[in-house]
Amino acid sequence: MEHDLVLEGRVVVPAGPWDAEVGVTDGIIEEIGHGLKGSRRIRAEGCLIFPGFIDIHVHLREPGWERKEDFRTGTMAAIHGGVTTLADMPNNPTPATTVEALALKARLAEAKALVGVVFYGGVAADDPERLVKLSGRVSAYKLYMSETTGAEAFPAGGLPRVFRLVARTGKPLSIHCEDQAIIDEASRAVDMSGPDAYCDLRSPRSEAEAVAGVVRGLRGERGLTANVCHASLGETLSLVEGARREGLRLSCEATLHHAYFSRKAMLDNPLLRTNPPLRGEEDREALVHGVRDEKVSFLVTDHAPHLLEEKEEGGLAGVPGLDDYSHVATWLMKSEGVHPTTIAKVASANPARYLRLGDRGEVAPGKRADFTVIDLHASETVKNDDVRSRAGWSPYDGREFPGRARWVIYGGDVLMDDFEFVR
């Protein structure tokens, strides 16, 4: 038989990279082997063929903050970075804590998104019971333990009730772990005049205490699957590992920026203000080793687009990341010793499992034909002008990376072809 598309190169399957051909028909992977025929053939020489990358932590800002990003520009940035499915967070001006708000988001994404988009449901502090009604519309839930852009801190005492409610839905819960009381206490004591003082305001202790609280909560609700968002400390990884040894269903994610930058980068670039903030070099290394040793389950962007003037004048926290997913993934492989099969897990297989997207996450017969093809030898210096996010800037501006996404394929449709966007 002749396939619609044959993709030829080094395919990253769970057993390890394998020189083979992948035959795609009607948007589905039909077979993997040799001597396949197709009406179109892509020869991906010197490249690695990954299952399409899935980013479980993204803020696309629509509806309400379209000046920062919308489903079209955000998914353009995703294609640029090799991300074929993403999960959108609930902290919009009208938070995604109601059926109506989620229905509107789904309509907007349906009309404008160029890759797969699924949603997180938010937890309303004044009416947590409402989250149960959202379960048919969301892939997971998100809870904020501290204040951040567009979200209030959920009172720590309410955790057990939320855990019980989310466990009832069978969906996982992602938690922003920073203890608001510890941050409030620091805000009265920390001298905020230094360029990196923000890192002390939201201290390592505020994260570690919050994670410890989550672990205690899970002991009382062992059926819940929970995930620590944007782990920034070696200590967080140890706490999560300890919880898993107890049999608790807890994982953690690492962002591109916490893996790449430490707090000393804040001295030159105040745009790197994020929640949680960048940490010391030891913690950054612990995160990279955590990815390498698979103590970290997900590599995420926490794509938080703000315009440059909002960052410069308003001091808002958060950085864009989707445009640079494949840059940092390639850096992890080539400079930091992360194996390609590990990248396939943290960037695709584990996210698919977490979001219950059984149709994707692996290059295997029967799965959707979503691929991120990385050229390991196409080094590039990041420039703000190349960014597709409406934010219009990259935290990596001026930095050189060893490779990047060359083909991006979603459901058999080639969205990026030999580095060029397909319209």
Ligand SMILES: [Zn+2]
């Ligand atoms: Zn976030």
